[in-house]
Amino acid sequence: MTMKRIVLISCVSRKGKNKAKAKDLYKGSLFAHSLEYGQSLKPDQIFILSAFHHLLELDKEIEPYNVTLSSITLDKKRKNPNLKVLTKDEASLWGKTVLKQLSEKTDLEKDEFIILAGQNYVFPIASGLINIKEPLKGISQFKRPGKLKELITEINGK
Numbered sequence: 001m002t003m004k005r006i007v008l009i010s011c012v013s014r015k016g017k018n019k020a021k022a023k024d025l026y027k028g029s030l031f032a033h034s035l036e037y038g039q040s041l042k043p044d045q046i047f048i049l050s051a052f053h054h055l056l057e058l059d060k061e062i063e064p065y066n067v068t069l070s071s072i073t074l075d076k077k078r079k080n081p082n083l084k085v086l087t088k089d090e091a092s093l094w095g096k097t098v099l100k101q102l103s104e105k106t107d108l109e110k111d112e113f114i115i116l117a118g119q120n121y122v123f124p125i126a127s128g129l130i131n132i133k134e135p136l137k138g139i140s141q142f143k144r145p146g147k148l149k150e151l152i153t154e155i156n157g158k
Contacts, residue, residue: 003110003131006102007038007046010117011056013083015064022048023058030141033148034116037135040155041114045105049121051086054094055101069094069120095124102128116148 014027023035026048035058038046048056052067067084069091077083086094102108102125112131115122118141126132139147 003112004044004106005041005112005114006106007041007043008113008115008117009034009038009046009048010121011048011050011052013068013080017064019061019063021059022050022053022056022062025062025064029145030148033145033152037148037152037155038114038116040152043114044111047102047105049098049115049117049125051094051121054097055105069124070118071120091120091124095128098125099128 009031012026012028012031014031016025016027035046046058048058050056050062050065051069052065053060053062056062066080066082067086069086072080072083072085077085099108106113108128109130112133113129114133114135116136119137122132122134122137135151136144136147
């Protein structure tokens, strides 16, 4: 069996207001650039890591939701009182579910996983994957769109 290249993109807090395909629901430059970069790698598959839906295919229709694995500031919590932040135990369970879903669609030991997500999304699944690349590791959330633009430019040679 040949190794496949799988891209995993994190969901983002900014979403459209109505049911849409997952790739169209998420808004903002971080998600847009992550998707563009992921596509530029010509992977075998791209999935979205969703705090609510676990592993999402790009064309799966979903409703907007308000759940995150990311730690948030008190200020952000005040502005968004309905936001559900997963606990450590919930995040661990989330990771097990994502790995189970991935195991049904990919080879967890042989495939290459390029993860475009923060550590709160990587940590619960990392122990179950052998071949991981994290091009955004160590880069703050705010600098990620710019880094992704650089990576896209490198690939496209422009």
